[in-house]
Amino acid sequence: MRFQGIFCILGIVLAVFVNDSAGEDNLFPEDLKIEVSRGGLSPWEENCTTTLSANGSGRCTRYIPEKVGEPPISDVEFQVSEEQLAKLWEVLNNNSFFELRENYTDETVAGGEFIAVSVQANQAHHQVTVENMEVEAITKIAEVISLVTHKDCEQ
Numbered sequence: 001m002r003f004q005g006i007f008c009i010l011g012i013v014l015a016v017f018v019n020d021s022a023g024e025d026n027l028f029p030e031d032l033k034i035e036v037s038r039g040g041l042s043p044w045e046e047n048c049t050t051t052l053s054a055n056g057s058g059r060c061t062r063y064i065p066e067k068v069g070e071p072p073i074s075d076v077e078f079q080v081s082e083e084q085l086a087k088l089w090e091v092l093n094n095n096s097f098f099e100l101r102e103n104y105t106d107e108t109v110a111g112g113e114f115i116a117v118s119v120q121a122n123q124a125h126h127q128v129t130v131e132n133m134e135v136e137a138i139t140k141i142a143e144v145i146s147l148v149t150h151k152d153c154e155q
Contacts, residue, residue, distance in 0.1 A: 027086035029121040030054055034088065036145055038115040041131065046073065050149050052088070056080050060149055084148040091144045092119060095137035098126050106132040117141055 032054040039047030043066035063072040112132035
């Protein structure tokens with residue numbers, strides 16, 4: 001009886017170790033999708049939306065919100081590497097993105113700027129929107145996203 005309990009515990013430990021080791025091969029979730037929108041809060045100010053998918057495809061669209069139906073200022077598709085996506089995933093986790101509140105707003109400022117970061121990963125979704133203030137974690141995430149995206153995405 002005593003040995004059965006030990007073997008059971010060893011089996012559980014081995015199963016956990018094997019599952020953890022298998023996860024190390026995945027540098028980021030297979031369903032990873034990141035979308036960042038930023039720009040001015042006024043409808044005549046330029047905005048930019050950048051999307052990145054787990055397959056490395058990216059798209060950056062710069063536009064003026066009030067010009068509905070008109071072509072965007074620019075619309076660029078690009079590719080990022082697995083290493084770049086792994087770095088983004090690392091930055092999201094190191095800055096506790098999934099624990100951040102959904103909204104950060106300085107209501108004493110009229111107009112101004114915003115950034116919204118939306119992440120889908122591991123069958124979950126989280127979005128953080130920041131208006132007229134700085135949230136250090138979002139700033140760090142946005143800096144890394146800027147490093148890996150196309151130069152036309154810079155604002």
